[in-house]
Amino acid sequence: xxxxxxxxxxxxxxxxxxxxxxxxxxxxxxxxxxxxxxxxxxxxxxxxxxxxxxxxxxxxxxxxxxxxxxxxxxxxxxxxxxxxxxxxxxxxxxxxxxxxxxxxxxxxxxxxxxxxxxxxxxxxxxxxxxxxxxxxxxxxxxxxxxxxxxxxxxxxxxxxxxxxxxxxxxxxxxxxxxxxxxxxxxxxxxxxxxxxxxxxxxxxxxxxxxxxxxxxxxxxxxxxxxxxxxxxxxxxxxxxxxxxxxxxxxxxxxxxxxxxxxxxxxxxxxxxxxxxxxxxxxxxxxxxxxxxxxxxxxxxxxxxxxxxxxxxxxxxxxxxxxxxxxxxxxxxxxxxxxxxxxxxxxxxxxxxxxxxxxxxxxxxxxxxxxxxxxxxxxxxxxxxxxxxxxxxxxxxxxxxxxxxxxxxxxxxxxxxxxxxxxxxxxxxxxxxxxxxxxxxxxxxxxxxxxxxxxxxxxxx
Amino acid sequence: xxxxxxxxxxxxxxxxxxxxxxxxxxxxxxxxxxxxxxxxxxxxxxxxxxxxxxxxxxxxxxxxxxxxxxxxxxxxxxxxxxxxxx
Numbered sequence: 001x002x003x004x005x006x007x008x009x010x011x012x013x014x015x016x017x018x019x020x021x022x023x024x025x026x027x028x029x030x031x032x033x034x035x036x037x038x039x040x041x042x043x044x045x046x047x048x049x050x051x052x053x054x055x056x057x058x059x060x061x062x063x064x065x066x067x068x069x070x071x072x073x074x075x076x077x078x079x080x081x082x083x084x085x086x087x088x089x090x091x092x093x094x095x096x097x098x099x100x101x102x103x104x105x106x107x108x109x110x111x112x113x114x115x116x117x118x119x120x121x122x123x124x125x126x127x128x129x130x131x132x133x134x135x136x137x138x139x140x141x142x143x144x145x146x147x148x149x150x151x152x153x154x155x156x157x158x159x160x161x162x163x164x165x166x167x168x169x170x171x172x173x174x175x176x177x178x179x180x181x182x183x184x185x186x187x188x189x190x191x192x193x194x195x196x197x198x199x200x201x202x203x204x205x206x207x208x209x210x211x212x213x214x215x216x217x218x219x220x221x222x223x224x225x226x227x228x229x230x231x232x233x234x235x236x237x238x239x240x241x242x243x244x245x246x247x248x249x250x251x252x253x254x255x256x257x258x259x260x261x262x263x264x265x266x267x268x269x270x271x272x273x274x275x276x277x278x279x280x281x282x283x284x285x286x287x288x289x290x291x292x293x294x295x296x297x298x299x300x301x302x303x304x305x306x307x308x309x310x311x312x313x314x315x316x317x318x319x320x321x322x323x324x325x326x327x328x329x330x331x332x333x334x335x336x337x338x339x340x341x342x343x344x345x346x347x348x349x350x351x352x353x354x355x356x357x358x359x360x361x362x363x364x365x366x367x368x369x370x371x372x373x374x375x376x377x378x379x380x381x382x383x384x385x386x387x388x389x390x391x392x393x394x395x396x397x398x399x400x401x402x403x404x405x406x407x408x409x410x411x412x413x414x415x416x417x418x419x420x421x422x423x424x425x426x427x428x429x430x431x432x433x434x435x436x437x438x439x440x441x442x443x444x445x446x447x448x449x450x451x452x453x454x455x456x457x458x459x460x
Numbered sequence: 461x462x463x464x465x466x467x468x469x470x471x472x473x474x475x476x477x478x479x480x481x482x483x484x485x486x487x488x489x490x491x492x493x494x495x496x497x498x499x500x501x502x503x504x505x506x507x508x509x510x511x512x513x514x515x516x517x518x519x520x521x522x523x524x525x526x527x528x529x530x531x532x533x534x535x536x537x538x539x540x541x542x543x544x545x546x
Contacts, residue, residue, distance in 0.1 A: 226497065
């Protein structure tokens with residue numbers, strides 16, 4: 001006899017260590033199952049909708065199963081994993097089922113920031129089944145996972161838009177456009193492994209045990225200062241090789257990278273500008289993405305490493321109307337509020353308002369490092385002198401202008417730009433060599449008091 | 461399947477590295493743009509054949525403008541996990 005692949009116990013057992021399944025509730029008509037188990041030895045609480053009954057729709061009884069799972073996770077202060085495949089509320093139960101979903105939302109929110117909450121969406125998760133995961137810290141979406149408030153039929157009847165479930169709420173829209181999903185898995189197996197990785201990273205953060213070896217991180221930057229590059233290899237070089245690493249929101253707002261990984265054995269969260277995308281500019285989406293990541297790390301005591309190479313905020317009417325002021329403010333707030341050790345490394349440049357937002361000294365960074373050739377300034381030297389010396393430059397013949405610009409820029413850099421000036425002012429603490437950066441960052445984090453923010457992780 | 465690579469932001473086209481008919485691999489440079497006083501390469505996210513290059517050196521492009529049309533090949537079994545091409 002083969003087991004239905006939608007069987008909730010089967011799905012739970014695929015995630016946890018073999019033989020560790022311990023039921024917390026009975027297998028019954030509630031359409032929900034809760035259990036505890038271990039993942040690589042770390043205790044976790046799990047619940048799964050039973051998609052073999054009414055498509056996983058949830059009512060009062062199902063909600064109480066989730067509430068007992070939360071009670072268990074809170075009692076043991078361990079991570080909780082929700083496995084979703086649910087059409088939403090049980091229509092037959094009417095308002096009772098709406099009330100039931102509300103109770104679940106409340107329980108998730110009460111636990112927010114206290115225990116890591118991970119959601120795995122394996123099938124359609126509609127209505128309340130969408131907002132359950134949305135309130136948690138991380139959503140992993142399997143290939144057949146779909147997340148939406150109202151399904152294609154309702155959308156068509158109300159707005160006339162013809163769309164299928166995948167285009168409405170599948171991996172493509174949620175991975176790139178909406179930012180609803182943090183991790184897009186390539187297969188169910190891959191989605192289980194992502195959950196296991198996240199549980200290890202957040203639930204078993206480890207300590208700076210191994211000293212690790214330094215390597216020259218400057219090798220990951222191009223020779224030309226003006227050239228954009230992909231920051232991923234630099235992050236890979238910073239983090240421990242061969243250990244758990246999980247990027248969140250890789251395709252959404254790709255101009256900033258948010259990655260959990262290990263540095264000398266300990267979990268850290270990396271926030272890095274990615275010059276390859278939008279030149280690494282901050283914009284409304286990337287600021288929001290980073291802000292949520294920073295707050296999540298802070299609430300679980302995960303130290304932050306911030307890699308800065310940022311030309312500024314992305315200019316444009318679209319950005320202003322998109323609320324770059326409101327959404328950008330979230331990043332300023334998140335860093336200012338964070339009490340975990342948070343170390344900044346300016347690799348190349350940090351300009352203007354974006355410099356402030358990237359965990360600057362003024363926002364309370366634990367330590368601000370810079371590489372020897374880094375530049376901290378209000379804007380690039382050439383741009384600055386074009387403003388400051390507009391008249392002089394305009395009066396020059398065309399063939400002399402470029403030379404004059406270079407001369408003025410060099411002079412300007414001396415008084416306002418270079419890293420030496422930043423040290424003098426006190427906005428950079430120390431110049432470090434690229435080949436000693438790993439150990440310098442790890443030491444700075446280890447030396448700071450291990451603290452954890454006392455706040456929830458609202459889905460910004 | 462035909463993919464359109466679009467401009468992410470306002471930029472000048474500095475270099476065009478591919479032409480119609482070229483076969484390209486993931487990570488290959490398609491164009492070099494200039495924006496925010498930086499040189500920003502546009503890399504292929506898929507492999508396939510270039511059908512059309514919609515811009516020329518010196519063009520000023522706006523966000524959303526089509527840059528390159530690529531006919532995507534059937535996904536090979538070697539598609540790696542993760543997005544890093546390092």
